[in-house]
Amino acid sequence: MRIGMPHMGNLYIPFKALFQRLNIDFVIPPLNNQRTLSLGVRHSPEGMCIPFKLTLGNLIEATELGADTLLMPAGSGICRLGYYAKTQEQILHDLGYNIAMVSVGVSQRKLFGLLEMIKRLSNNAPWSKIISAFRFGLAKLNAMDRIERAVQKIRPVERIKGTANKLFAKAIKAIDQADDYNTLKKVQINCIDQLNQVTKVSKAQPLVVGIIGEFYVLLEPFSNLDVESELGKLGVEVRRTTFVSEWTKFSLFLNPLGMNEKDRIHKAALPYLKRDIGGDGWESVGEKVLHATEYDGLIHLAPFTCMPEIVAQNIMPSTKENIPVLTILCDEQIAKPGMLTRLEAFVDLLEHRRRAQSNSLRREHGSLSGH
Amino acid sequence: MIKVGIPRALLYYQYYPMWKTFFEELGAEVVVSPLTTQAILSSGSSRVVADTCLPVKVFCGHVLALIGECDYIFIPAICSVKTKIYNCSKFLGLPDMTKAVIPESPPIFDIDIDINKGKRELYRAIYKLGRRFTWNPFKVRQAGIAAWQAHLKYRQLMSIHGLTPPQAIERISNKSEAKPEIPPSSPTQTQAAIAVVGHPYLLYDEHINHRLIHRLEKAHYKVLMPEMLTAEELKLATTRLVGRSYWTYEEEVVGAGGHYLESGVGGVIGIMAFGCGPDSLMMDMVHRRAARLRTTAFMSLTLEEHTAEAGVVTRLEAFLDMIQRRKRSQVEVCV
Numbered sequence: 001m002r003i004g005m006p007h008m009g010n011l012y013i014p015f016k017a018l019f020q021r022l023n024i025d026f027v028i029p030p031l032n033n034q035r036t037l038s039l040g041v042r043h044s045p046e047g048m049c050i051p052f053k054l055t056l057g058n059l060i061e062a063t064e065l066g067a068d069t070l071l072m073p074a075g076s077g078i079c080r081l082g083y084y085a086k087t088q089e090q091i092l093h094d095l096g097y098n099i100a101m102v103s104v105g106v107s108q109r110k111l112f113g114l115l116e117m118i119k120r121l122s123n124n125a126p127w128s129k130i131i132s133a134f135r136f137g138l139a140k141l142n143a144m145d146r147i148e149r150a151v152q153k154i155r156p157v158e159r160i161k162g163t164a165n166k167l168f169a170k171a172i173k174a175i176d177q178a179d180d181y182n183t184l185k186k187v188q189i190n191c192i193d194q195l196n197q198v199t200k201v202s203k204a205q206p207l208v209v210g211i212i213g214e215f216y217v218l219l220e221p222f223s224n225l226d227v228e229s230e231l232g233k234l235g236v237e238v239r240r241t242t243f244v245s246e247w248t249k250f251s252l253f254l255n256p257l258g259m260n261e262k263d264r265i266h267k268a269a270l271p272y273l274k275r276d277i278g279g280d281g282w283e284s285v286g287e288k289v290l291h292a293t294e295y296d297g298l299i300h301l302a303p304f305t306c307m308p309e310i311v312a313q314n315i316m317p318s319t320k321e322n323i324p325v326l327t328i329l330c331d332e333q334i335a336k337p338g339m340l341t342r343l344e345a346f347v348d349l350l351e352h353r354r355r356a357q358s359n360s361l362r363r364e365h366g367s368l369s370g371h
Numbered sequence: 372m373i374k375v376g377i378p379r380a381l382l383y384y385q386y387y388p389m390w391k392t393f394f395e396e397l398g399a400e401v402v403v404s405p406l407t408t409q410a411i412l413s414s415g416s417s418r419v420v421a422d423t424c425l426p427v428k429v430f431c432g433h434v435l436a437l438i439g440e441c442d443y444i445f446i447p448a449i450c451s452v453k454t455k456i457y458n459c460s461k462f463l464g465l466p467d468m469t470k471a472v473i474p475e476s477p478p479i480f481d482i483d484i485d486i487n488k489g490k491r492e493l494y495r496a497i498y499k500l501g502r503r504f505t506w507n508p509f510k511v512r513q514a515g516i517a518a519w520q521a522h523l524k525y526r527q528l529m530s531i532h533g534l535t536p537p538q539a540i541e542r543i544s545n546k547s548e549a550k551p552e553i554p555p556s557s558p559t560q561t562q563a564a565i566a567v568v569g570h571p572y573l574l575y576d577e578h579i580n581h582r583l584i585h586r587l588e589k590a591h592y593k594v595l596m597p598e599m600l601t602a603e604e605l606k607l608a609t610t611r612l613v614g615r616s617y618w619t620y621e622e623e624v625v626g627a628g629g630h631y632l633e634s635g636v637g638g639v640i641g642i643m644a645f646g647c648g649p650d651s652l653m654m655d656m657v658h659r660r661a662a663r664l665r666t667t668a669f670m671s672l673t674l675e676e677h678t679a680e681a682g683v684v685t686r687l688e689a690f691l692d693m694i695q696r697r698k699r700s701q702v703e704v705c706v
Binding site for chain 1: 419420422423424448450457459460461463464466467468470471472474481483613614617618643645646647648649650651652654655656659662663673
């Protein structure tokens with residue numbers, strides 16, 4: 001049995017660590033590239049969203065490398081995700097691949113469902129081994145996300161553009177190769193040290209832009225044309241609440257205990273959207289309301305034809321809390337020059353807005369001191 | 372008297388008799404928006420973001436058409452009507468979305484229908500809606516029961532008498548006339564049967580599908596609809612094709628499509644809206660089934676606001692020609 005699974009950002013690294021420790025044969029398809037996208041687009045129903053197309057491309061490429069058991073997340077969220085595995089299985093069968101699809105229902109049984117699935121795949125390895133492997137995978141995931149947060153802070157202020165990204169890539173590689181907790185910790189500390197030593201431009205506060213929207217396109221740089229790095233080049237600091245490590249922390253461990261990080265977001269959305277509409281639509285509206293005063297602007301990423309995000313997109317302009325929002329729809333037609341132009345225009349707008357605000361503040365102060 | 376407006380779009384075709392009975396039993400007057408026109412569609416699509424699906428654009432147009440005609444608008448948020456089977460996000464967000472894009476709309480009566488939360492929650496939601504008209508819980512209960520009866524009768528008119536939803540609604544509305552039934556009982560001149568599958572709000576809105584059904588009937592085809600199948604048949608066919616259904620209105624697409632593909636009709640036409648999330652997957656399932664069976668001709672038509680009439684007509688003609696040719700060649704083979 002060879003296992004394959006689709007990509008989402010660097011998620012393959014923790015899974016690789018987990019499967020390696022359990023001696024499960026795991027195939028990593030090539031990272032998302034133009035061929036993946038073309039394969040996905042060619043064999044998907046035309047109205048499908050980009051996560052479906054890319055994951056289908058990954059599955060096809062994994063099958064080409066000999067995978068015969070494919071993992072695909074499923075569950076009864078209200079968006080199309082729950083139907084992915086069913087359709088992709090049919091598509092792969094129609095293409096003549098003889099594979100078994102294992103849908104991972106993470107939304108219902110949480111941690112236990114996931115562990116049970118791993119146990120099945122590992123040919124009934126003892127629980128102690130599974131849990132220790134799982135913990136190591138999680139440690140890698142957490143280390144990557146911690147470094148990514150630091151990278152987000154450095155990108156806008158580094159003197160030589162691209163330094164942070166280079167360090168990030170190096171760290172990812174080192175994390176992938178790390179074999180025990182000690183090395184892992186060393187890599188993390190090293191990388192964050194190096195990031196802090198990067199020469200910075202002496203600029204006043206950079207603009208702060210929040211990135212909100214659909215989970216997959218937020219976390220897969222290939223699908224959003226690496227919008228975060230592009231914003232960094234423009235000198236904008238990016239903040240994002242969605243991280244896989246956050247998601248696992250809450251939905252696997254804390255939600256069953258009755259803690260929910262999203263309560264605050266949902267509460268903020270309540271005056272405008274009263275109920276969960278599936279996917280991340282409710283969170284998008286809530287984050288707009290919450291961050292209206294904290295950030296300079298928001299970039300809303302959504303796959304083209306994403307149902308929950310369209311509802312959110314329709315509702316967002318009507319909120320009382322006002323903040324500029326740029327919606328970027330991601331699909332196979334999206335092109336870098338077009339996106340860059342829109343980003344530049346948006347950043348210009350935010351700079352103007354900030355200047356106007358500080359001017360009006362100064363004027364107020366001036367008139368006060370005059371009296 | 373309180374006037375309650377019901378937009379003639381989306382779930383109107385599924386539940387109108389039920390809603391109407393409920394409000395009338397509680398002493399309200401029910402106003403329905405007119406048939407879809409180009410003006411309604413354009414006004415609706417001017418309000419929402421461009422990639423919203425066609426049916427929702429039509430819905431917003433109908434809400435706009437009701438402004439000034441009624442005191443309240445009824446827009447339920449139907450999350451699920453069967454356990455663990457959910458509805459599309461757009462139905463869930465419909466009341467909030469309408470409020471956001473049409474701020475001038477009359478106050479909206481929204482009600483959460485979610486079977487997963489249990490019967491108690493459902494009754495409480497219905498009661499909460501009824502309380503806006505009367506303090507008397509028994510009256511609400513009575514109205515609810517009457518509404519359910521009306522719904523059952525409506526379903527029966529369609530599945531047993533073979534009426535389309537608009538015909539059935541008309542039949543229910545003018546009870547007194549009791550017209551003698553004129554079903555398409557002229558088998559001599561009918562060519563073959565063509566099944567049209569899809570959501571009722573696409574099949575029966577003659578403006579957005581360019582009178583497709585009418586055109587088929589004019590070409591002397593007998594037209595079969597998802598509503599003409601019983602709940603049992605739909606469920607069986609769905610299970611055969613995809614296992615347990617995932618979407619609330621999956622049976623009228625996958626179930627009906629699967630059933631008709633195997634029932635020996637001349638051809639199956641699947642109608643979907645551009646930008647419809649569930650349809651993009653469900654129609655693909657039917658399509659794949661058709662490709663694998665290779666017995667029944669299948670065509671899927673995607674509707675959107677730019678769909679030109681000529682385009683629909685051309686594709687329809689080509690499809691019908693193909694069925695004709697197929698039939699001829701089969702006869703030859705038999706001979």
